[in-house]
Amino acid sequence: MPTGVALRDVRQQLVDAAERVLLRDGANGLTSRAVTTEAGVAKGVLHRHFEDFDAFLVDLVQDRIARLKGQAAALRASAGTGDVAGNLTGALLDLFDPVAVAIVGLVIFRDELRARLRRTRPAPGVPVLTDAAAMIAAYLGEECELGRIAVDADVDALALSLIGAGHLLFAGRDGTPPEPGEVGKVVNAVIADVVQRRLL
Missing domain, CATH: 1.10.10 (Arc Repressor Mutant, subunit A)
Structure with a gap:
């Protein structure tokens, strides 16, 4: 080289x-x-x-997390426009691309990688997934302020539900993502109560 x-x-x-x-x-x-x-x-x-291979893998995971910042900015910018469920469905489809799903699996698979990531970041949970949950919660917070979902909605719990359900939908598919309608169905089920309460 x-x-x-x-x-x-x-x-x-x-x-x-x-x-x-x-x-x-x-x-x-x-x-x-x-x-x-x-x-x-x-x-x-x-x-x-890199010090060793696990140091390189930490960098790989952090690179994926850094990419979420752009996705988070775009999602927050969509607050107040379009349909809440549609915005969330699009965000999950963008978030859970095959590489992101594979990186989550890698973090779960490698004990040393998880240990090193915990030393570099104070947040609990699985990196990428917890960062994605924070992204979704921030967007839902914006929608609360705009009155498009219930003001008393637990945005953190909703975000965790959406990320957990999203990961289950996308994992183990050998690179073939679920159909947008399938993702939208889950999104609508998770947020139905907070959207409906506002409309009543």
Whole structure:
């Protein structure tokens, strides 16, 4: 590998390769050798930039969490527009892409990765899922303020319900997501009471 290649470029090359391996071979197949082979670089390249493979995996998970910030901003910006259920359905379809679902599985699969992530972030729960729940709760809070859902709605509990149900819908599908109508049906079931109460 040329010495002039920036760390950011190498890091992104490795992250992209890791995502492809994870989708193709699952958590069991995600090894440092598999990642560097997929990236087309020498094995030492990964260890030159990261303390060890689990440090690289922490970076991989944090990269996915960072991507949620853009999704969260777009979702909050949709508050007061369109249909609440439709906004949430779209958010879940965007959130649970095959890579995100695979990364959640990876975090659950690797004990050392979970332990390291806990040291880097105080929040309990499974990274990516807890961040996604916070994103949904923030959006629901905006909709409460706008009066589109009940002011006394427990937005944190609703967000956890939506993320848990969403993960169950998307997990184990071999990259084939559920139909939007299927996701929408679950979203409507979860938020039905808080939306209906406002309309009564």
